[in-house]
Structures are given as C-alpha cells and as structure tokens.
Amino acid sequence: xxxxxxxxxxxxICLPVVFLTLGVPVxxxxxxxxxxxxxxxxxxxxxxxxxxxxxxxxxxxxxxxxVVRAQRLIPGLKVDETRAFRDSSTAVPELVLSLxxxxxxxxxxxxxxxxxxxxDYWVETLARRDPAPxxxxxxxxxxxxxxxARAMNRQEQWxxxxxxxxxxxxxxxxxxxxxxxxxxxSKGPGLLGLYPGRSYRFCFTNRQMADAVLDFVWQNxxxxxxxxxxxxxxxxxxxxxxxxxxxxxxxxxxxxxEDDPFSVDLNAQFRDALCVKLRPGNNGIDGGLxxxxxxxxxxxxxxxxxxxxxxxxxxxxxxLQEYRSLPPERSLLVLPAVTTPARRLLGxxxxxxxxxxxxxxxxxxxxxxxxxxxxxxxxxxxxQSLSVPLVFFTHNNPVAWDEPKDTQDIxxxxxxxxxxxxxxxxxxxxxxxxxTQAAYGITMDNSMAAVAGLVTNxxxxxxxxxxxxxxxxxxxxxxxxxxxxxVVVVRPVTSVDxxxxxxxxxxxxxxxxxxxxxxxxxxxxVDVDQWRTRSVLTPEDQGRDDEQ
Numbered sequence: 001x002x003x004x005x006x007x008x009x010x011x012x013i014c015l016p017v018v019f020l021t022l023g024v025p026v027x028x029x030x031x032x033x034x035x036x037x038x039x040x041x042x043x044x045x046x047x048x049x050x051x052x053x054x055x056x057x058x059x060x061x062x063x064x065x066x067v068v069r070a071q072r073l074i075p076g077l078k079v080d081e082t083r084a085f086r087d088s089s090t091a092v093p094e095l096v097l098s099l100x101x102x103x104x105x106x107x108x109x110x111x112x113x114x115x116x117x118x119x120d121y122w123v124e125t126l127a128r129r130d131p132a133p134x135x136x137x138x139x140x141x142x143x144x145x146x147x148x149a150r151a152m153n154r155q156e157q158w159x160x161x162x163x164x165x166x167x168x169x170x171x172x173x174x175x176x177x178x179x180x181x182x183x184x185x186s187k188g189p190g191l192l193g194l195y196p197g198r199s200y201r202f203c204f205t206n207r208q209m210a211d212a213v214l215d216f217v218w219q220n221x222x223x224x225x226x227x228x229x230x231x232x233x234x235x236x237x238x239x240x241x242x243x244x245x246x247x248x249x250x251x252x253x254x255x256x257x258e259d260d261p262f263s264v265d266l267n268a269q270f271r272d273a274l275c276v277k278l279r280p281g282n283n284g285i286d287g288g289l290x291x292x293x294x295x296x297x298x299x300x301x302x303x304x305x306x307x308x309x310x311x312x313x314x315x316x317x318x319x320l321q322e323y324r325s326l327p328p329e330r331s332l333l334v335l336p337a338v339t340t341p342a343r344r345l346l347g348x349x350x351x352x353x354x355x356x357x358x359x360x361x362x363x364x365x366x367x368x369x370x371x372x373x374x375x376x377x378x379x380x381x382x383x384q385s386l387s388v389p390l391v392f393f394t395h396n397n398p399v400a401w402d403e404p405k406d407t408q409d410i411x412x413x414x415x416x417x418x419x420x421x422x423x424x425x426x427x428x429x430x431x432x433x434x435x436t437q438a439a440y441g442i443t444m445d446n447s448m449a450a451v452a453g454l455v456t457n458x459x460x461x462x463x464x465x466x467x468x469x470x471x472x473x474x475x476x477x478x479x480x481x482x483x484x485x486x487v488v489v490v491r492p493v494t495s496v497d498x499x500x501x502x503x504x505x506x507x508x509x510x511x512x513x514x515x516x517x518x519x520x521x522x523x524x525x526v527d528v529d530q531w532r533t534r535s536v537l538t539p540e541d542q543g544r545d546d547e548q
Contacts, residue, residue, distance in 0.1 A: 036117035038129050039092055044104040046439065046454060049126055049133040049163075051119065051148060052140065054112040059140065059424075060093060061085075066428020067095050067108065068414045073433045074442065076100035097432075099440050104454035106439055108137070123151045131160035134439070134458050137168065137431070142191065142262060145170030149194035161457040164465075165199045167191075168431065169395070171366065172265050173207045192477050198458070200465060200477045202431045204485060206266045208478075209365040209393040210273040212485040216512060216520055217332070217391055218277065223361050223489070225250035225291065226330040251292045251326060253319055253360075254334035257301040257341055266336035266365045271295075294322055301341045305379075308348040312341065316348045323353070323360070331360050333388070338367040339380055350387050357387040357492060364390065370398035370421035373490050374509060374528060383492045383507040383528060390490040396426035397486055399511050399524045418526075423486070434472050438464035485514045486523070505529045 041047045052059060064084045071077050080096040097106040111122050126132055136152065139145030145167050152165055172191050192199045204212070217223045227250045252274065256267035271293065278291060296315045303309030308316055323331070335342050342364060350356050368390070373381040398421040406415075416422045437444060438461055441452020455461045465473055474480055489510045505527035512520045 036090070036112070036114070036121070036125075037092075038111065038122075038125050039094070039109060040129070041107065041131055042105070044454070046104065046106055046131075046456070047133040048106065048108045048166075048435065049122070049136045050108055050110045051113060051122055051136055051138040052110065054089070054114050056112075056140075060110055062424050063428045064095060065414050065416075065425045066430075067097070067432045069410055069425065069429045070432035070436065072409055073429070074099075074436055074444075076102075077436060097436060099436075099442075099451065099454075102440060102451055102453060106436065106454065119147050119151045123148075123155050126163075127155045127158045129159065132158040133163045134455065134461055135164040135166050135435070137166045139165070139167035139170035142170045142172040142175075142265075145172075145191060146175065146194060149191070149199060152198075153195045161459055162198060164458050164462060165195050166431065166435070167199065167201045167203070168427065169203050169366075170201065171203055171206045171209065172262065173205050173269055174265055175261075197477075198462065200473055201479055202427065202434070203366075203395045204393070204479055204481060205269075206262075206365060207269040207273065208481040208485070210266065210269040211481070212514060213363050213365070213391055213393055213487055214270070214273050214277055215514075215518075216487045217361065217363060219520060223389065223391065224330070225252065225332045225361075249291050250329050250331055251294055251322075252332045252334065253323070254293065254295040254336075255298060255315055255319070255345060256295070257298045257337055259299070260301050260337065260341075262338075262367065263301070263336045266367075267295075267334060270334045270336060270363070294319070298341070298345075301337070303341065303344055305340065306344065306347065308344045312345045313348060316345055316352070320349060320352055323356075329359065333360050333362040335362045335364045335390075336367070337364070339369070339372040342368055343381060343386065346386050346388055346390075347382075350385060354387065357389060360388055362388050362390045364392040366393050366395065368392045370394065370423065370488060370509070371419075373488075373507075374526065375419035375421065377528060381490075383490065387492045389492065392488050392490075394421075394423040394486045394488060394511075396423040396430065397511065397513065397523060398423040398488060399509075399526060400426060434465075434468070438468060443469075482518060483514055483516050487512050487514075487520075490528075 050060070050063065064081055068079050068081055071079055076099050078098050078100070080098070083094045083096070086093050092112075093110040095108040097108070098104075111117075111126075113119060113122070123136075126136075136148065138148045149165055152163070156162075170191060175191060175194075192201065254267055254271065257263040274291065274293070296318060298309075298315050299311045300309060303312065335346065337345075346362060368381070369392075371380075373383070373390070377383060399418075400416060400422040401418050402415045416425060436442070439455050441455070441464060443451075452464075455464065471480055489512070490507055491510070492507045493504055507528040509526040509528055511523040511526075513523050515521050
C-alpha cells in the first residue's frame with residue numbers, strides 16, 4: 001500500500017460517520033431514516049397516527065383485533081385490514097375504516113418509533129404534512145405518554161389544526177411529586193396538562209383503579225380488613241383478650257418501589273383512597289377511625305424471576321416481623337407493582353410464612369394482568385407458591401371469550417379464545433367505537449338521527465367528544481369513572497383446607513364488573529390448574545358450583 005493508502009482508508013471510514021452525525025444522508029447507511037416517511041392522506045379522508053416502537057408487533061396485532069371487532073358495535077362500519085400486516089419492516093401498516101353511505105375514510109397508520117425515527121421526528125414530520133392527523137394514538141405507558149405529550153406541545157405549527165392526543169394505557173395521576181386531582185393540578189400540570197385541552201385518556205387512572213379495588217374489597221366481608229374484635233367477638237366479650245387487642249384496628253401494609261414512578265403514584269393513590277373511605281360517614285372501619293398504616297419503600301426493582309432482590313428481602317423481613325406481632329386479624333397488603341417484583345415479594349413472604357394467605361389479602365392495580373395469573377401462570381404467577389388472595393384491576397372484561405355462535409359476523413381469525421386475556425383487545429375496541437362515533441357524528445342512542453359526516457379538523461373532533469351521550473370523558477379529558485370498571489379476584493385453593501380434593505383446581509379466578517348503580521356484578525369464574533388443563537366454567541356450571 002502506498003504512503004497515501006492508509007490516510008485515504010481512514011478518510012473513507014470516517015467520512016460517512018461525520019456525514020451521518022451532521023444529518024447528511026449517506027447512500028446505503030440511512031435506510032432506516034429514508035424508510036421512515038409519512039404517507040399522504042387522500043382527499044376527503046382523515047388519519048389517526050398510531051405511534052409505537054418497531055418491536056410492538058404483538059400490541060399492533062391486538063390493536064387490529066380491537067378495531068376489526070368494533071364492526072359489531074357500529075352498524076355500517078367496515079374495516080379494511082388488508083394492509084395491516086406488511087411484508088417489509090419499513091412499510092407503514094394501515095387500517096382503513098369506512099361507514100356505509102358516508103364519504104371519506106378514517107385511516108389508522110402505525111408509524112414505528114426507532115432510534116433513528118423517535119417521537120420528535122414523527123411529530124415534526126406529521127406536522128409538516130398537509131393535512132396533519134386528526135389525532136395521535138399512543139401512551140402505552142405513562143413514561144411514553146409524557147414524551148409524546150411534551151413533543152406534541154412543543155410543536156406549535158400544524159397543517160389543519162393541532163391533533164388530539166389519545167392515551168391508551170397511561171394511568172398516572174401525577175408526574176413525580178406533582179399530584180393531579182381529577183385531571184387538574186394543584187402544584188403542576190399533571191399528565192393531561194402536558195398537552196392541555198387536547199389530551200384524552202381511554203383507560204382509568206391510578207386513583208380510579210385504587211377507588212374501584214377498595215370499593216370492591218370493602219363490599220366483600222371475606223376480603224375486607226377485620227380487627228381481632230371483629231374476627232373473635234366471643235373471645236373479646238368473654239374478657240379473654242386485653243383491652244388493647246379488643247379495640248385494635250386492622251393494619252394495612254404497603255410496599256412501593258422507588259425506581260418505578262407507576263408504583264409510587266399507585267401507592268399514593270391507594271393511601272389517599274383509604275383515607276377518603278375511612279372518613280366518618282363513609283362506612284369505614286371502627287366508625288371512621290383511621291386504620292393502622294405500615295409502609296416501606298424498596299430501593300430497586302430489578303432482580304431475578306423468583307427470588308426477592310436484597311432490598312425486597314429486607315422489606316419483606318420487616319413486614320413479616322410486624323405481621324407476626326399482630327393479634328389474629330385480617331390485614332390488607334397494597335402491592336402497587338408490575339408482575340415480576342410483585343411475584344418476588346409475595347413469593348418470599350409466602351415461603352417464610354406459608355399460612356400468610358389466611359390473614360392477608362393483597363390488592364393491586366393493572367400491573368398484574370389475567371395473562372400473568374392464568375395464561376402464563378405456571379411460571380409468571382405460580383399460585384401454589386403464592387398462597388395469598390389477590391385483587392387487581394382491569395380496564396375491560398378480561399374473560400370475554402367468544403362462543404362459536406358469537407363469531408359469525410367477524411373473521412374467524414379475530415375470535416377471542418382462552419387462555420389469552422381479552423381486556424387489551426376490548427379496550428382497543430372501545431377506543432375505536434368512541435373515535436368512530438365522534439369522527440362520523442353517529443348518534444348511538446337515536447337510530448333515526450342523521451349521521452353528521454366525517455370531521456375535517458381536530459377541533460371539530462374535540463367538540464364531538466364533549467357531546468358524546470352518554471359521556472365518556474369528563475371536562476378534563478379523563479375517562480368517566482364509577483361504572484365500567486372490572487376487578488379480578490385470585491383465590492388460591494390451599495391444601496390445608498380439608499374439603500379440597502386432589503382433582504380440585506389450584507386456584508379460582510372470579511371476575512366482577514361495576515354496573516351503572518355502582519353495584520358489583522359477578523361476570524365469570526375460571527378454574528386454574530397449572531399442572532393439568534385449564535377449564536372455563538359455563539354460567540350453568542357456575543350456578544351449580546355456587547349452590548354446592
């Protein structure tokens with residue numbers, strides 16, 4: 001090689017890197033960015049942009065399921081899903097919605113987030129196109145919702161108006177130390193205030209989840225916290241118990257993970273909801289007197305699949321020490337976490353105290369799902385090792401599996417079958433129903449009313465959201481609570497029960513729904529057998545089982 005060979009070789013290697021750093025396209029090296037382009041919107045059509053990462057194929061598939069199934073809810077709605085799954089990873093998947101007799105299509109497109117095409121890139125690119133989308137769908141978690149809302153708020157110039165932001169599963173009531181009460185901030189903007197007046201939440205908030213779970217627990221005597229005086233009144237009346245024990249109040253344990261903002265916020269919402277529930281006149285314990293509240297924080301949530309990490313083990317040991325000092329009573333354990341840390345902590349507690357489930361009921365939000373305890377339960381939630389009853393929240397019915405007669409009006413491949421939970425698909429179906437109803441101006445409670453036609457700008461869509469009947473959003477953009485919530489109760493069937501037979505399931509899952517009168521209605525029971533087969537009881541079987 002000549003004396004100029006090495007310098008030229010170094011220059012050839014480094015020059016493309018310099019160009020890419022400066023944003024200069026280099027043929028062959030900018031494929032990802034060149035492939036990340038928005039599609040044009042045909043005249044008379046409107047677009048909804050679905051922003052999620054390139055690895056979210058499973059979530060997109062469940063979203064498509066939900067959109068296709070919305071055809072069953074809106075007469076005349078047709079969904080073309082032929083371009084929903086593309087062969088090329090750089091192609092833009094698309095769903096095309098149309099309404100019989102109405103001009104214009106509603107196009108839902110998945111613009112994929114990547115290291116080359118992040119949130120800011122897509123927001124800026126969508127803003128430059130004419131027209132901009134009617135709305136952006138995102139916020140599969142609170143941290144992603146925060147990034148998306150801030151990026152959209154920074155972008156002031158849009159063709160055709162600033163799009164609405166439709167959040168799917170961002171449940172936080174506050175950001176960091178900034179609390180948000182019912183969508184308004186006492187010390188800061190809160191989640192919906194990051195893109196003010198244009199954000200709408202299709203899921204329930206952490207506070208709504210905590211309220212619903214506690215409301216259900218308090219209405220069920222077999223789950224509600226009870227003092228020693230409530231459990232053993234004869235012992236108390238006979239004078240065998242001390243005055244201190246006789247008048248003791250049940251204890252609520254709470255553990256949060258400091259490095260998980262979702263855990264910190266959900267724990268705070270559970271505590272606030274407990275304080276409200278136990279005010280005088282709210283049917284609280286001991287005439288509204290405060291309960292005894294024990295709380296600890298776990299410093300770090302990263303760990304293995306089974307064994308508690310060192311911080312969880314320390315907190316678990318402190319909890320058991322306090323638990324063992326209590327008289328026989330039923331306590332509540334607030335477990336605001338996703339599946340893995342919740343399982344580690346609960347498993348460690350149950351290993352050290354096998355009869356823990358007889359005196360403690362665990363409650364959580366939506367961090368634990370039906371898929372965790374049912375479909376993936378053998379390794380994700382082994383109920384024989386986690387012998388504590390658990391009550392958690394879902395945003396929609398998690399056991400709405402189709403019967404054969406129910407799938408005649410939709411393609412067979414979009415049927416919902418066990419053991420997969422159904423809450424995510426039904427949440428997407430609900431989102432599609434609400435957006436389509438508002439976008440086309442459909443009056444669902446009056447079949448004779450004329451359809452207003454497809455909206456032409458985001459402001460018109462926001463106006464129609466505000467006039468939905470019945471109302472789906474409150475004045476701040478949060479989903480209206482008090483009805484529509486679901487809770488799941490997982491009750492392990494313990495071997496210490498003399499009535500348990502070898503053929504019995506290892507656990508039973510009961511699903512409940514809060515109706516319009518705020519009363520909890522039984523939905524379905526599912527038997528869990530993680531070592532043999534899973535079975536879903538029919539309503540007739542459920543009735544006979546209850547009668548026995």
